[in-house]
Amino acid sequence: MNATERPVPSPCVNICALDEADICTGCQRTVEEITRWSRMDNEERRGVLALCHERARSSGLIWMLPTKTVN
Template sequence: MNATERPVLSPCVNICALDEDDICTGCQRTVEEITRWSRMDNEERRRVLGLCHERAKSSGLIWMLPSRSDS
């Protein structure tokens, strides 16, 4: 992380409960990702956020509307 870049913020939404796969139902991080977050650099944090987004889409928590150009 360079000196001018701020740390990527945690995706925690204070809904801390693990599902049957040990994924947090609030932020979609694994236990390992949650415990390592404070030691991750921004690049790794961004990668984890991408994984969280994919997990949320896969589980149906979020869904994507097609863009206007797709219709």
């Protein structure tokens, strides 16, 4: 992280409960990702956020709307 870059904020939404796979149902992070967050650099945090988004999409928490094609 360079001196002018701000830290990537935590995705925590204060809904802290683990599912059967030990994934937080609020932010979609693993226990390891949650505990390591403060020691991650921004690049690693962005990678975790991408994984969280994919987990949410895969579990049906995020729906991707089809894009319109222009003919």
